[in-house]
Amino acid sequence: MSDGKRDEEVMRELLRRYGQTYAAEAHIVLRDTPQPLYRTLVLAHLLSARIRASVAVATSRALYEAGLRDPGRMTEATWQQRVDALGRGGYRRYDERTATQLGEGGQLLIDRWGGDLRRMRERADGDADVLRQLVRELPGIGPVGADIFLREVQDVWPEFGPFVDAKALQGAERLGLPRDTSALVRLAGDATHAEMASALVRAALDEDVVADCLNRAGAAA
Template sequence: MSERETVRALLQRHGRTYAEEAGIRLRDTPQPLYRLLVLADLLSARIRASVAVDAARCLFEAGMKDARSMAQATWQQRVDALGRGGYRRYDERTATQLGDGAELLLERYGGDVRGMREEAGGDVERLKDVLQQVPGIGPAGADIFLREVQGIWPEAHPYLDGKALQGAGRCGLPGDPQKLARLVEKEQTPALAAALVRAALDKEVADDVRG
């Protein structure tokens, strides 16, 4: 199987972004970007991705879709929403982080994640640092956010980090982000990144596309 055939199989079978799974229609506007930041926070814990996605959906369904509504929700409301999504091991700490992060965004950026992009001035390494100012967003969370946002923030493209490259290795694909990115259309790169991460997390994904 050629590299392009492997990538095509990855995209067809495993190429749904995590934002799509969480019901986020990603656009360069405040609410979907904030929801992606929340999802990145949840996904970066040592918990199954499916649980993090479910918990994000429950937060959004409870009305916590932007920084202001997250900040205005009580700590218990955040805990309860996370619990409904099965996010119980980290629910109390994460509820606190989400509240603190929303307050920080409101104070520094008027609740608009795009302000963080402006502060970084097109420098992706700087943007990674800025993202990590948000409680709950560490290096892994910043990587998750940038993998997903690269389709609408061109300066982040191609963002195929260590986790995605680990998946590429399992699938017999190049370990170089630029070479990987050339195997797909630019707008498909977030989906490719998500599929490669799934291959890194689950050997059966790699076996599926290579078999």
């Protein structure tokens, strides 16, 4: 099997089995509207900590179920209510600090952006570096969290895509795929940029994902 054919098979298996975005896994129907964008930002915050992605996703759902779905409700909740919701999701190691950061971040979004991340998008004007910098002004969101947010929202904010961050490129390397965004996009075919990037991240985070895709691609040869 040629290298090109091999790469196509690996990417096909990766996307078929692991091409779900983390927002979708958290039951966020991502649209260019304030609430799902905010929930995706909070998810990026949670995912950026040194904790299992499955716990971050479960915690995102727990915050939603607790009614903490937008900056206003997040800031109106007491610190203890935020701690309790984080705990129900399993996010206990960082719950107290994260509860404080979510409250402060919600207030900053209200004060500076009217609680609407689309205003941040307008300010960035298509420049991913500017958007990354603006997102990082929120408490608790560093370079990793900013990259996760851009990775997840690029399908609804297409001017920032294709966005393939360092973690996604690490996944490509582990799978033996090119570390070139344009080449990866070509291999992904009809998959969205966010689906492709998320699938590659899953490969970076889990050796079993890599082994599964390589084995299935080999069997399909």
